Amino acid sequence: MTLSRASLLILLVLAALSGCGQSVEHFGGPTMGSSYTVQYVPTGKSPDAAKLKNEVDAILAGLDEQFSTYRDDSVVSRFNGLPAGACMALPADMLTLWRYGEQLSQQSGGAFDLTVEPLMNLWGFGPQSRSEKVPDAPALERERARVGHRHLRLNGEQLCKDVDAQLDFDSIVAGYAVDRVSARLAELGLTDYLVEITGELKAVGHKPDGKPWRIALEVPSGERERQVERSVALDGIGLSTSGDYRNYFEEGGQRYSHTFDPRTGAPVRHALAAVTVAEAQALRADGLSTLLMVLGPEEGYTFAERNGLAAFFIVRQGEGFVTRATTRFEALFPSPE
Template sequence: MRGIWLCMALLALAGCGERVERFGGPTMGSSYSVQYLPTAKSPSPQRLQAEVETILGELDRQFSTYRDDSEVSRFNDLPAGACQAMPADLIALLQYGDELSSASDGAFDLTVEPLMNLWGFGPQSREERVPAETDLIRERARVGYRHVRVDGSLVCKDVAAQLDFDSIVAGYAVDRVSQRLGELGLKDYLVEITGELKAVGHKADGSPWRVALEVPSGERERTVERSLDVDGYGVSTSGDYRNYFEEGGQRYSHTFDARTGTPVRHKLAAVTVVDRSTLHADGLSTLLMVLGPDEGFRYAEQQGLAAYFVMHEGQAFSTRVTPRFAELFPDAQRR
């Protein structure tokens, strides 16, 4: 599902050299793909695919909210005051989520699943609708990153909180897969998982991997706005363009501000972040999307982030980049 939520698709523009190998498949409710240049020491494509899918299967068993037997689903079913032993990956992502929450004064939050379900965007949703105020008050009482704490290998909660890692787990998966490919001897590859990606090295013709950033151009349509030469960076986009509903003339997106308990209502349509860590790019793109075009841009500038903003301007769109983005991609090609 997460790949469907991206407002701007990130498309790898691969070369046509015969040496490029490719494989992919379904994962996390969407799909993944790997493109790479084999070396004399690299394993067979079958071995590489098995290695990648082992990592993805492991993460799915920990983080999927669509599996009743996943670690996070079992935690979400626990009552207030309960604790559960968790694997190191999940604890590390929870702690990173807490860092983002603290940095944004609670705008970013991994405990918003009750709100997503209430508004019709979560794994336990029934319909997309504006909830009654009494229901909103009830569910907001279960939301807030300070209600969940880490105690050694245990994760505990003081209310019936529910975790959802969709805003960061795909980026983490890209980093895990990328690291493993490097350990197996690959030097030139591109990994994409549910729209998050990382490119390392070059294509068969020696040119960099090129990533096309698409922007909205109409009702749930997209066009390529510019392309980036990427080497050693992760790229992540968050947006409201493809997953929303309208009621009473008001547009409601799937991106929630945990401070208000409601979908964001600013004019930021999408934001792309480029970072050495795809995990960081993934989480930061969500954080900036929640903060919006003004507060988010100020935050990105202060933190030195490479970010690309797309704003609603009536029936059209405008774009804006941070100084760090312009520094990394001074020759970014426009269509």
């Protein structure tokens, strides 16, 4: 799974302040090992920027206390430190995300999995990693035995584990944070805003000139270069991109990406470079983009079409890239701009 933040394929340059006059205000800050930004059109009912920022920072701080795998005192770290056979009561946010992750795992036959942190650490991409390397077979088999939703079960509000399993919600928590922040901004009287957290985003309403918030999707023109491929107008839609072409290592002439297939315990070997998903809920967009990235260009596209998803695939072909959109994506965003 794509558990490191791989959503930098979404560019905000076309949605930013240029062309919006002085009526669009913005603030931001660090979060989840990256950053967040909020752009909004003030109304007579909305608080000032300092109040809004305090509200957003409080939401993000609360989620960090629950979900950060880089904090020993977080809820998820305390759960991960429990031995096999232990149970622990989880807060409502974590139960919501666990249930959604369980749903995606069942729908995909295990291609989406919230328990892959041991594999991420083993390969060098996780929070307890020492170095990026290809593990030996015994180590890989040992860690695979700790991975899988089958090892966890809910008992009321408690999550129990029958092995030394570890959770990592990085594949969905940023999208959930976007939804939480967006809902709070609406409660505070805003009607036109764009929330972006570590690359996951949601836009509501319009800019002051009546034009929609517009987001650019990029295609890599080189291994670490950017090239805008398409822009999309959003209103009430969350957008998430997962990709692997910036986070990888090479060993023995082989390229190993940070996108893992939990079913094999190894990095994916397919040609899908990135996939973008549009959904009303940023949480759903976040999880589904990860899932499709694991499944790959063919299996992922079939899954997306079968489930009516709005998805945009970027696939390696030779020295370049080709793109492919689902029927639902073309219906939402009918023509390249």
